[in-house]
Amino acid sequence: MLPPGNFEVLEAKDGVEGLNFIRQEKFSLIMLDFLLPKMSGWEVFQQIQSQPELRKIPLVIMSGRKEEVTEKLPEPFEGFEFLGKPFDQKQLLGAIKAAMTKAKQPRPEPTPVATPTNNNGATATEAIATTSSADQIQALNEKIAVMQAEIDGLKKQLAQVVTFIKQKIK
Template sequence: MASQKVLIVDDGKTIRMQVKEMLPKGSFDVIEAQDGVEGLELMRKERPNLILLDFFMPKMNGWEVIEKMQAHKELLAIPLVVMSGRKDEVTAKIPQLIQLFEFIEKPFDQKALIVAMKSAMAKAKTRQAQANNGVKVAANVADKSVAGSDDIQQLKLQVKALVERNAKMQAEIEAVKKQMAQIMAFVKQKIK
């Protein structure tokens, strides 16, 4: 019987399946969400022991999910691994929040995933110990590492720009896929 609940939040069904396959068999009860809204709802309802969260998603991206988690002490205590194919963009935009989660760059293998999960659990234990000692780490992230609310607004704008850029790139990828399909159909027609 699985002893730990893991929530995988990613808009890519293939990614969710791959991550699920990488988890040690029999150790985890896996819950899946296809976007941040569904993920946040499952966090509140299921209280997973670990969250694997994609950063760039429709509806509610990873940054927005992390912001919502900060408002709920019980959610912020859950170990969190943020997943993205663009580590530099994520960590450059929100370096002061890296203490809240572990980051893993897509694509990754099972070994890297396990290391990230263990690191996320260690960070969560450290946060919990600090919280128990009266240090309000999560609630005061802005006070400790961001100069003020203007900086938070700036970060939100930067994340929004990243999300828009991601959407544009996704549209371009879809257009290229369509063109490739047309080229392949044309080639197949000429070969016959």
């Protein structure tokens, strides 16, 4: 789908080979599938993000299941462009352009979190994780409540349809 140009495309058969290519070559763009054998796209992404020189390379993450990406990387996506599968040439070129633009924008370097302990003996990292987990649990519980209400509504509709069908059969 790429237009003719003065570039070379290298394709990796799995995440391990892809990460090795990324570390060895000077790429001007990385197209990363989120689901890969041996090492997932998520793991490759984490490796890219951990190395400042690799973080500067424009990145397009592709997946046919956006929910798997957003589960690990919440929107809005910063530092990379997401491209949902299937896609056409226009979408591909748009994603590449957007990734190039995002790569030029300044981004804070990931900073390691210090691990001082609080009065309970928990580290700051553990406290942040607990707060984050509590927030995530609350958000999930809210989603569950909404989904349960939808399920109850669907059960009611199904019961009505079954009753209607039974009446028509008689």
